[in-house]
Each structure stands twice: as C-alpha cells, then as structure tokens.
Amino acid sequence: MSALQGILRHLCPRCRKGPIFRGWLAMYEACPCCGLQFNRGEQGYFIGAMYVSYALSIPPVLALVMILWRLGHWSVSAAVIGAFLAYLPVVPFAVRLSRVIWIYVDRTFDPH
Numbered sequence: 328m329s330a331l332q333g334i335l336r337h338l339c340p341r342c343r344k345g346p347i348f349r350g351w352l353a354m355y356e357a358c359p360c361c362g363l364q365f366n367r368g369e370q371g372y373f374i375g376a377m378y379v380s381y382a383l384s385i386p387p388v389l390a391l392v393m394i395l396w397r398l399g400h401w402s403v404s405a406a407v408i409g410a411f412l413a414y415l416p417v418v419p420f421a422v423r424l425s426r427v428i429w430i431y432v433d434r435t436f437d438p439h
C-alpha cells in the first residue's frame with residue numbers, strides 16, 4: 328500500500344494496517360497492530376498538524392470567499408463570514424486528515 332493510500336485510509340505509517348483513529352476524533356495512542364506510538368510521547372506533538380490544517384483549509388476558504396465576493400456580489404466581510412460558516416462542517420475532516428498527514432511527514436523525516 329502506498330503512503331497516499333495509507334493517508335487517505337488513516338492507517339499507521341509503519342505497518343499500514345492499524346487504524347490511527349478509534350472514533351470520530353479519538354486516536355489510538357499506539358498502533359493496535361505494530362505498537363508504533365503515534366505522538367512519540369511528546370506533549371504538543373500535534374501542534375505541527377495545525378500548520379497542515381492551515382495548508383488544507385485556507386485554499387478552499389479563499390476560493391469560497393472569491394466565489395461569494397466576485398460571483399455572488401457579496402461584500403468582502405460578508406463573503407469571509409459566509410465562507411467560514413460554509414467551511415465549518417468540513418473542519419472535523421480537515422483535523423483528522425491533517426493529523427494523519429503530520430504523522431506521515433514526521434515519520435518520513437525522522438523514522439526513529
């Protein structure tokens with residue numbers, strides 16, 4: 328299985344069999360299959376996932392702002408508020424995906 332498939336299926340970056348999440352946003356501390364500790368035991372490990380989340384979220388929100396502003400003829404402030412409100416249902420998906428991407432990127436550059 329490729330890394331991209333592992334990311335999209337939210338599977339462990341080492342064995343690509345064990346799930347990372349045990350609930351909607353609840354994560355396993357370690358892989359149920361191979362025991363890889365996902366957060367490396369570090370406080371604040373997932374702060375790096377916030378940067379990934381920004382990178383995932385800003386382009387679609389900006390696109391929504393542009394669509395509402397230019398095509399919908401909304402004011403800029405109304406378009407910004409409307410775009411953020413429209414994006415709110417996507418936030419849990421972005422949080423999950425950003426955490427998985429962060430784990431994969433971290434494990435790629437520092438596997439041990």
Ligand SMILES: [Zn+2]
Pocket residue numbers: 339340341342343344345358359360361362363
């Ligand atoms: Zn694993």
